[in-house]
Amino acid sequence: MVTETTPIEALPSYLTPTDIARLLRKSTRTVTRWLVSGEIPEAIYINGRWTVPKKALIRFLDAHSGLASIE
Numbered sequence: 001m002v003t004e005t006t007p008i009e010a011l012p013s014y015l016t017p018t019d020i021a022r023l024l025r026k027s028t029r030t031v032t033r034w035l036v037s038g039e040i041p042e043a044i045y046i047n048g049r050w051t052v053p054k055k056a057l058i059r060f061l062d063a064h065s066g067l068a069s070i071e
Helices: 017-024 026-037 054-064
Strands: 044-045 049-053
Touching: 017 026, 017 049, 026 049, 049 054
Parallel strands: none
Antiparallel strands: 044 049
16 A cells, blocks of 8 residues: 555555555545646556556656656
């Protein structure tokens, strides 16, 4: 289970909007809005579910906050 204290290195290779929301302390609705708008462009929408590669999340964080620089 992903929590806000999970280190980036320990995250699974693919994350759900719920995982990202917990990690960033945002609502799932906010994360879903980012996905729908394309702010996390490498996110995958299959069978009604979003999946986000960890590397895509790291690039998103780099672009928006400069806090994540590990790949």
